[in-house]
Amino acid sequence: xxxxxxxxxxxxxxxxxxxxxxxxxxxxxxxxxxxxxxxxxxxxxxxxxxxxxxxxxxxxxxxxxxxxxxxxxxxxxxxxxxxxxxxxxxxxxxxxxxxxxxxxxxxxxxxxxxxxxxxxxxxxxxxxxxxxxxxxxxxxx
Amino acid sequence: xxxxxxxxxxxxxxxxxxxxxxxxxxxxxxxxxxxxxxxxxxxxxxxxxxxxxxxxxxxxxxxxxxxxxxxxxxxxxxxxxxxxxxxxxxxxxxxxxxxxxxxxxxxxxxxxxxxxxxxxxxxxxxxxxxxxxxxxxxxxx
DNA sequence: ATTTATGCAAATAGTTTGCACACGT
DNA sequence: ACGTGTGCAAACTATTTGCATAAAT
Numbered sequence: 001x002x003x004x005x006x007x008x009x010x011x012x013x014x015x016x017x018x019x020x021x022x023x024x025x026x027x028x029x030x031x032x033x034x035x036x037x038x039x040x041x042x043x044x045x046x047x048x049x050x051x052x053x054x055x056x057x058x059x060x061x062x063x064x065x066x067x068x069x070x071x072x073x074x075x076x077x078x079x080x081x082x083x084x085x086x087x088x089x090x091x092x093x094x095x096x097x098x099x100x101x102x103x104x105x106x107x108x109x110x111x112x113x114x115x116x117x118x119x120x121x122x123x124x125x126x127x128x129x130x131x132x133x134x135x136x137x138x139x140x141x
Numbered sequence: 142x143x144x145x146x147x148x149x150x151x152x153x154x155x156x157x158x159x160x161x162x163x164x165x166x167x168x169x170x171x172x173x174x175x176x177x178x179x180x181x182x183x184x185x186x187x188x189x190x191x192x193x194x195x196x197x198x199x200x201x202x203x204x205x206x207x208x209x210x211x212x213x214x215x216x217x218x219x220x221x222x223x224x225x226x227x228x229x230x231x232x233x234x235x236x237x238x239x240x241x242x243x244x245x246x247x248x249x250x251x252x253x254x255x256x257x258x259x260x261x262x263x264x265x266x267x268x269x270x271x272x273x274x275x276x277x278x279x280x281x282x
Numbered sequence: 283a284t285t286t287a288t289g290c291a292a293a294t295a296g297t298t299t300g301c302a303c304a305c306g307t
Numbered sequence: 308a309c310g311t312g313t314g315c316a317a318a319c320t321a322t323t324t325g326c327a328t329a330a331a332t
Contacts, residue, residue: 014330016331031235031295037321050289052289053289054288073212076144081215084321096264096266107260109256111252115256120275121280125237125277125278125279125280126277127277130273131215132257132274133272135269136266138265139262139266155307156307157305157312160312170324172291176296177296177297192313194313194315195312197316198298198299199312223296224296
């Protein structure tokens with residue numbers, strides 16, 4: 001029994017072909033951050049018989065089960081937003097998006113995390129979730 | 142000639158009724174952060190004859206002209222995203238959203254700004270734009 | 283055999299666009 | 308008068324849902 005099968009069972013999800021394929025793809029992907037449409041197209045290219053609706057359904061279930069994290073990058077210039085997903089490896093991190101190449105870079109800074117907590121606490125709130133995205137471009141020197 | 146009229150001319154936009162009404166509304170609003178639909182409904186309630194499409198067009202023009210800033214809050218739980226707009230008063234700030242009331246609170250922290258710059262610079266990038274949203278709830282004590 | 287998942291197509295939500303008419307200068 | 312802006316309806320994009328069929332246990 002593969003690790004993916006175990007992961008699915010642990011998440012309380014029946015082990016079906018589409019779910020396995022999607023999970024494998026997320027684990028093996030060269031790009032950690034994919035949209036529902038990316039997943040769909042990759043599976044189709046790979047010869048799978050899958051529907052886009054199923055991809056959305058499965059990704060939502062994965063998100064609910066904590067297998068996957070969903071982001072809403074608006075690519076910095078307010079274009080129509082598209083959700084993108086990555087496997088939840090347990091390590092929290094934020095993102096910067098290279099607006100020229102579309103590349104997504106992960107980073108983490110404890111100082112920023114702490115200050116965020118403080119900002120919220122000062123106002124009588126606690127943080128449930130947060131989203132920090134830097135839209136960046138390569139420094140030309 | 143009103144201040145709004147001047148602002149519109151300065152932005153290179155012809156001074157029309159819808160544009161004036163929307164600008165006035167943004168300036169006078171009790172809620173600084175409004176969606177296109179909020180604007181539309183408020184103007185309709187106020188007896189204006191305006192179309193939703195015009196609201197979107199005008200808000201986009203205002204954004205392009207730098208009169209207004211557009212945000213994409215996904216209310217923390219990945220619900221369908223809706224854009225919201227606020228007047229650009231020139232002061233940069235970030236936002237926290239009370240996930241229970243929907244209230245939007247502004248904040249600013251130079252430390253966070255600096256660390257962000259550093260994170261980007263360390264990786265050979267410069268920040269073009271950034272978006273930081275904390276999804277928070279009131280601390281129950 | 284039963285329950286749950288899937289694929290397809292139709293529905294939805296937010297936003298944009300084409301077009302004939304109305305408005306601002 | 309001229310060029311731009313507007314309202315309406317239709318188009319579009321990302322995503323969700325209803326339903327009959329197909330899998331998984």
